[in-house]
Amino acid sequence: MFDVVIVGGGPAGMAAALALGRVHRPVLMIDAGNGRGAVAGATHNFLTRDGTPPAELRKLGHEELAAYPAVRVRAGTVTGARVLEDGFRVDVSGGEPVRARRLLLATGLADEFPGPRGVEALWGRSAFHCPYCHGYECTGRRVAVLGADPSRVRLALQLSRFAAEVVLCADGRPIDAAVPAAHGVAVRGEAVARLEGTGGQVERIVFESGPALATDAVFVANVARQRSDLARRLGCATDFNLPNPLAQTRS
Numbered sequence: 001m002f003d004v005v006i007v008g009g010g011p012a013g014m015a016a017a018l019a020l021g022r023v024h025r026p027v028l029m030i031d032a033g034n035g036r037g038a039v040a041g042a043t044h045n046f047l048t049r050d051g052t053p054p055a056e057l058r059k060l061g062h063e064e065l066a067a068y069p070a071v072r073v074r075a076g077t078v079t080g081a082r083v084l085e086d087g088f089r090v091d092v093s094g095g096e097p098v099r100a101r102r103l104l105l106a107t108g109l110a111d112e113f114p115g116p117r118g119v120e121a122l123w124g125r126s127a128f129h130c131p132y133c134h135g136y137e138c139t140g141r142r143v144a145v146l147g148a149d150p151s152r153v154r155l156a157l158q159l160s161r162f163a164a165e166v167v168l169c170a171d172g173r174p175i176d177a178a179v180p181a182a183h184g185v186a187v188r189g190e191a192v193a194r195l196e197g198t199g200g201q202v203e204r205i206v207f208e209s210g211p212a213l214a215t216d217a218v219f220v221a222n223v224a225r226q227r228s229d230l231a232r233r234l235g236c237a238t239d240f241n242l243p244n245p246l247a248q249t250r251s
Helices: 011-021 054-065 150-159 178-182
Strands: 002-007 027-031 071-075 078-084 087-092 098-105 109-112 142-146 165-169 186-188 192-198 201-207 217-219 223-226
Touching (some): 002 011, 002 087, 011 027, 011 054, 150 165
Parallel strands (some): 002 098, 165 186
Antiparallel strands (some): 192 201
């Protein structure tokens, strides 16, 4: 019986294991090893570890946790969990189930891509979504931003501060090109057919019509979802279905 089982071995899970280990709480962290950032070439905006590959960051975290006798790390995937009278039973792939008084879910997010074709092979290497995570590495390079809504226009303008060339690809949707043009951002209106590249490096954007666009990086809109449905299966309340206390009538 552990005091806490942590589901997820990313930065949040490791930080929780460290805090619990330092107060001598018997804790087991279960790590599937496939975190959201694993595909990226480097982790950025992480003080003292800026530019560190995600796998190296995970290795350093495991080394720090090994110094605390109360912390155990187990490789595997949690396949299910159930509530018991005295805590939880947690089922783990490739081994016996474990029990804990408390269950901490640090399963993180996963990215889904509404398009275009080819983005998944480039994701985290030359296809990005966050200028604070990967924008600096685009300094002096050719950058494309996909989309036509106001948030995409703002991103293109933001990237124009340091990229050598920014092209906003509206993907067949109407857009007023005056504002981007006033900031040196070109606009391509054709629908995007696919992204092409090799070894994780984007080389060109191919449109349904017109010439391809050579580029060094592309920023796309992603959809982030919960990686695991374990919280739902356990019946946990979430912040999007809790009652709003401000909407309740005062007595």
